Amino acid sequence: MTEPSLYDRLGGAFAIAAVIDHFSDAVVRNPIAGQGSKDPELDEWSRNDLGRLPGLKFMRTLWVCDISGGPQVSRLSWLRGC
Ligand code: HEM
Secondary structure, three states: OOOOOOOHHHHHHHHHHHHHHHHHHHHHHHHOOOOOOHHHHHHHHHHHOOHHHHHHHHHHHHHHHHHOOOOOOOOHHHHHHH
8 A cells, every 4th residue: 555645644735725824924924034034135025025925825835735746736846856
C-alpha cells in the first residue's frame, strides 16, 4: 500500500488554503517581514500593495498544493528546490 501524499495528509486544497490565508495575514503584520520591516520594500509592500495579497495567497496556495503532491499544477514548480 502506498503512503498518502503530503497533500492528502495536510487535508487537501481547502486546508492548505486556510493555512496560507492565516500565514499570509500574519506575515503582513510581522515587524521583521511585513509592516515595520527594516527592508523598505517589504515595509512598503505590506502597507501599500495589499490589493495584491489575495493574488499572492492564491499563488502560494497553488504552489503548496503542487509541490505537496496535489493535482494542481503551478508554473512555479521550479521552486521545488527551495
Ligand atoms: C517570509 C518570507 C517571505 C516574504 C515576506 C515574501 C514576500 C513576498 C511578496 C510580498 C511577494 C509578492 C510581490 C508582488 O507583489 O508581486 C512575493 C512573491 C514571490 N515570492 Fe516570496 N516571500 C517570502 C518567502 C519566499 C520564499 C521562501 C520563496 C521561495 C521558495 C518565495 C518565492 C516567491 C515568488 C516566486 C514570488 C512571485 C510569485 C509570482 O508573482 O508568481 N518567497 N513574496
